[in-house]
Amino acid sequence: MNNRVLIVEDHKTTAEILTKIAQKLGFEVEVMSSLADLTASLIEDKAYFCACVDFHLPDAHHGEAIDQTVAAKIPTFVLTGRLDEQVRQKVMTKAVVDFILKETVHSFDYVGKLLTRLKRNMQVNILVVDDSLSVRKYLRTLLERQNFTVIEAVDGLDALALLAETPQIKVVITDYEMPNMSGVELTSKIRRKHPHEKIAIVAISSSNNAMLTARFLKNGANDALNKPFDAEEFYTRIFRNLEYIEQIEEIEFAANHDYLTKIKNRRCFFELSNQALKTANKPSALALLDLDHFKAINDTYGHEAGDIILVQAAQRMAAHFKDGIVARLGGEEFCVLLPETSIDEALGRFEFLCHHFDSFEFKVLTQSLNVTTSIGLVEISQQDLSTALKQADEALYAAKEHGRNQVVQYGQSI
Template structure:
């Protein structure tokens, strides 16, 4: 779904810059130069289509932030723009349920707005678990998080909190009080760290006790951060975003390390790790297929490596379409691999043959020519303790498929 931003701003110069910024991050924008226009736009739109509202504090028909109240009452996250920098205005803005406020002082603030809008989109897929004894205190934290579009979950004890983490894989952050229904927050942190590492999940401990030792206990038990209650909501969001972005950066590094740059498929090393783990689970049946594009060197030599790369990308797209529930990899060059756990040879062969026929019919256009290729496949169902053993059997079958004329599947039947 492509979201819209409701932009409420009466300054023509600011409008031009803001519309350009919003357009660059692939968001639509609905522009209003007054509160009256903003209400009319909202009435004529679907509320769910708005990611947020970006509102100027001072408007011709709303000189004291009345447009902010309208957007909040319409259940939209609100980012406030203001050319006023005095403390009273800042406090008045922050007393409302806004995402953030941005002083219109220099160009850097618009870059900050761009990052904030991107973050609001990402947050819709990010879960935060709030743990505490009292529903009222949990609700306050969730209300702050909901302003930033986070998906929130609440629990009051250790067992339900850990179960919630297993049942909701999108949770990237836990915020816990020290006072829980069954144990302390410190004991909860220790319990979570037995199951989830700091690279998988961030934890922030909170307490209204001004006890330096408590902070140290939280950190030593495995928390990433600590917040002393009461806190200002700006500090709260800085800590929350810092910890979530830490997890996202690790995920990105892992993804980059495990991915083939050209095709976006998992690379050979990641495939070995993933399949080895699955094989050690004692599968009753399994198949492994080795796939190789026929006469691929001729495509590179005749049409150039750009054309060859385009063909590899198209084949990778087909693999993602047909084998998304299985482990797959670009093994190197024009060679690919798929592992089928708990799958019979006949089932694997059926899936592979559908894929083979789609590769055969796939064409790309280069220099006014239609270029295609075919694929030879070797597949084995012979159970083995190591991936390398199954690969060896599949490779024998692939060699036979090539020698028999290519564009076919040859199977190594388990004995």
């Protein structure tokens, strides 16, 4: 992803505020104050993630700078100090992402929200279902302007097949009148497999019939629009429904992941591991891992350094065991379940992890530290998960008693 934001604004204070907002979100910023500067930059064929352009510049009083960035295919949102209906109509005919009225501090908050939204949209797939090619092209143009990835379906049957092939789809926009299957029927079929919090359905119809809108909503649509619709209203509906899905995802993530390391938490580990063990046809391997001398690290370098090490340790474990269930149980203690993995294979993999921790330093603030790990390993076959964890804990204790920085298998003499 190109990470450079272009700001075209002649007011110095406004440009500084916008720059700080974009930089805080991780963007690089290039500021220009006139149409002449912008034209020179675009001639150099520079690439930008998006552009924030003032409607009125000293050498461009009527939005001419907007035409330049839009023509260069740069997603553009507009800043304006005046927004009567005439200016609004002029802005929205220029194929811009959005417009922002420069009047309060909340206006600038919206800039940050918009930049975040444009970045997130790059990961969002939207399915457009309509038998009219011209309508599909129009909706694609609107959506791609906002950085969405667009998938097209010609009817309901085509849409259901694409949904089965593309689980990343978060929004379905469907027409009502289509061959083979109506939009209402499609909505009902989608809802049998996909709940509201996973996929949003926005119905579009040329009819002003309130009963049709009600049918869509009763059959599972999240929202409904009548043609012809305003682009601004269209975007608002899409964003509102996406934000609902994202809020649910954030809640679910918080419930299942450790707040610091972002790997699975204790509750989620037990839930997923018990499910995996119920369906396993072969023995599995379970390991408890503890970072060595972690209290001394906190006492010497501070808790911020300790947190950094915990995050890096979790990242290394997750990278080494992509086929397993990795969790932080608490403090500096982690747990890994490798479903249907022989104890010999697991032993080799955890010994490799021990070597990795011992060999590669942790980058902490302004220095590098060596941190090792002790590991208790057990095979799970007939015993339940709680029993296996107690056995792994005994093996972990033995690893620490015999010098740390090693793997001890439960039941094996050292």
